[in-house]
Amino acid sequence: RVVQLCLRQEITDKDGHRLPPGPRLRYPFLLRYPERVLQRWKERYGPLLSFWLGNQLFVVISDPVIVKDLIVTNGSTFSGRKQYFIKNQTILHGLAVTGTQYGDKWRQHRRISMTLLFPSAINSYSHVIDYEASVLVRSLHQHGQGGKVAVNPVQYTGRFALNNMLTISYGTRTDTSSDILIQRALEFGNEFMELTGPFNNMVDFIPMLQWLPSPIKSRAKAVSKGLFDTYGAMIERVRERMNAGQDVPDCLAKTLISSQEQEKLDQEDMCMLAAVFTLGGVHTTSSTLQWFLALIASHPEVQVRAHAELDAIVGRDSWPSVDGKQNLPYVRAVIKEVQRLHSPFWMATPHCTTAEFVYNGMYIPEGTVVIMNCYAMHHDPVRYPNPWAFDPERYYADTLSSAESSRLPDPMQRDHFAFGAGRRICPGMHVAEHSLWVAVSRILWAFNIEAVVDEPINLEEYEGKSGRTPLPFRVKFVPRSARIAEILETRESSETGVQAREPTEE
Numbered sequence: 001r002v003v004q005l006c007l008r009q010e011i012t013d014k015d016g017h018r019l020p021p022g023p024r025l026r027y028p029f030l031l032r033y034p035e036r037v038l039q040r041w042k043e044r045y046g047p048l049l050s051f052w053l054g055n056q057l058f059v060v061i062s063d064p065v066i067v068k069d070l071i072v073t074n075g076s077t078f079s080g081r082k083q084y085f086i087k088n089q090t091i092l093h094g095l096a097v098t099g100t101q102y103g104d105k106w107r108q109h110r111r112i113s114m115t116l117l118f119p120s121a122i123n124s125y126s127h128v129i130d131y132e133a134s135v136l137v138r139s140l141h142q143h144g145q146g147g148k149v150a151v152n153p154v155q156y157t158g159r160f161a162l163n164n165m166l167t168i169s170y171g172t173r174t175d176t177s178s179d180i181l182i183q184r185a186l187e188f189g190n191e192f193m194e195l196t197g198p199f200n201n202m203v204d205f206i207p208m209l210q211w212l213p214s215p216i217k218s219r220a221k222a223v224s225k226g227l228f229d230t231y232g233a234m235i236e237r238v239r240e241r242m243n244a245g246q247d248v249p250d251c252l253a254k255t256l257i258s259s260q261e262q263e264k265l266d267q268e269d270m271c272m273l274a275a276v277f278t279l280g281g282v283h284t285t286s287s288t289l290q291w292f293l294a295l296i297a298s299h300p301e302v303q304v305r306a307h308a309e310l311d312a313i314v315g316r317d318s319w320p321s322v323d324g325k326q327n328l329p330y331v332r333a334v335i336k337e338v339q340r341l342h343s344p345f346w347m348a349t350p351h352c353t354t355a356e357f358v359y360n361g362m363y364i365p366e367g368t369v370v371i372m373n374c375y376a377m378h379h380d381p382v383r384y385p386n387p388w389a390f391d392p393e394r395y396y397a398d399t400l401s402s403a404e405s406s407r408l409p410d411p412m413q414r415d416h417f418a419f420g421a422g423r424r425i426c427p428g429m430h431v432a433e434h435s436l437w438v439a440v441s442r443i444l445w446a447f448n449i450e451a452v453v454d455e456p457i458n459l460e461e462y463e464g465k466s467g468r469t470p471l472p473f474r475v476k477f478v479p480r481s482a483r484i485a486e487i488l489e490t491r492e493s494s495e496t497g498v499q500a501r502e503p504t505e506e
């Protein structure tokens, strides 16, 4: 019996189809950097492999064509979510779109959140993202004392991403990067990413452990309570403002409150729907910006090329416009290359089968967790020659947005898989791309981003088990022109139309 518990279980369907090949042992969890293990297994067992963690069967896809065949074309079978004990049951209570089982509730919650995330909806708040980008660049300039002092960018990228999400979710923003709400939201985000890796928690795969008290269970409960308390209170604040007849800007909370009865949403639904923008959109966008800064400071030759393009097309008297993407193909390519080389999620978010399926003679049972192995796909030398190099040139001629690219008939032509695939593809991808564009193009326009002597930036290791951020690092933001401070000054005086939080709640 003990041997059985340690060995792979070979199961077949009624026609004798076997599972995709995989390692002979059954594991209780996978250690840190599981993508490296999966890469080795991919070399050994091929682009569709299977393995067991405790009682859970996983299938790992490392090939874009198989992703398309299974997750996109057969989305009706491959769009479930495993109800992980820690992530989905304890923290998210099976909600928050990302944690919701495939079905009517997921459809309803995804539809509601999309009302704020469609490209047409973004137009109504793109001026806010524009404004937040100027706050970001100005803070880096000020706190970096014009390039004299090295800066750890985490608070600044965090505030940029958080304010964008707070605006969309609650029509509000925070004023300083040391604001307690920013700290708390970033801490929740980091803790959530630490606790919710797809392979790390033994308790997710050995059910009897779920009955025992454990530090990880306590931490998960604390995050869950924090999410409900913080975001629930913020919804109530919007409700109070609406009840008092105040002019509340259009935002998710307002949509939820206005349609609460019609959509039959309870308080848990509302909290988790509102929380997901902050959970899904802040850590991801902020970490992509941090990887951008880590990579660009480590590759001066890329920076020189980007600056040459900016000088030739935009000049130094005004900065890149919100819709100037098509005129700056190299800067646009830098963003895609950052997302390829350092996607925040190497495993996307695991899908789960809602029925059994046979693919090329291999059996995938109902309830199998299906992993898109972005790490392997993003480092495939056939699709990306010299795959470990940071080389934006490879995307120079790619004029498509990531959403357009995800719909290409040939999956080998898709830009990258950082936003996942199929029916669960990231609904925030339009706003994420928009935010990344304004932040990256303007930071590049404003500064030479320089590594600090004797402080090497680590591009190999990272923090977070589900979402990845670089280890702490510092860079210098050296202004590229004497007029930058003046230009930033005039830009930041523009109106946002959103409310800063009341100081009493700091």
Ligand code: HEM
Residues within 6 Å of the ligand: 096, 097, 098, 099, 110, 113, 117, 276, 277, 280, 281, 282, 284, 285, 288, 344, 345, 348, 349, 350, 351, 417, 418, 419, 420, 421, 422, 423, 424, 425, 426, 427, 428, 429, 431, 432
């Ligand atoms: C660079 C930024 C971002 C990255 C890399 C990213 C990545 C992802 C990935 C990989 C998934 C899983 C897709 C799948 O299951 O196939 C996902 C899902 C999701 N993302 Fe994003 N995301 C980003 C920004 C955002 C933003 C800004 C929002 C909200 C405004 C957001 C909200 C969501 C939601 C709600 C889901 C769950 C979708 C579902 O299960 O149906 N994300 N994201």
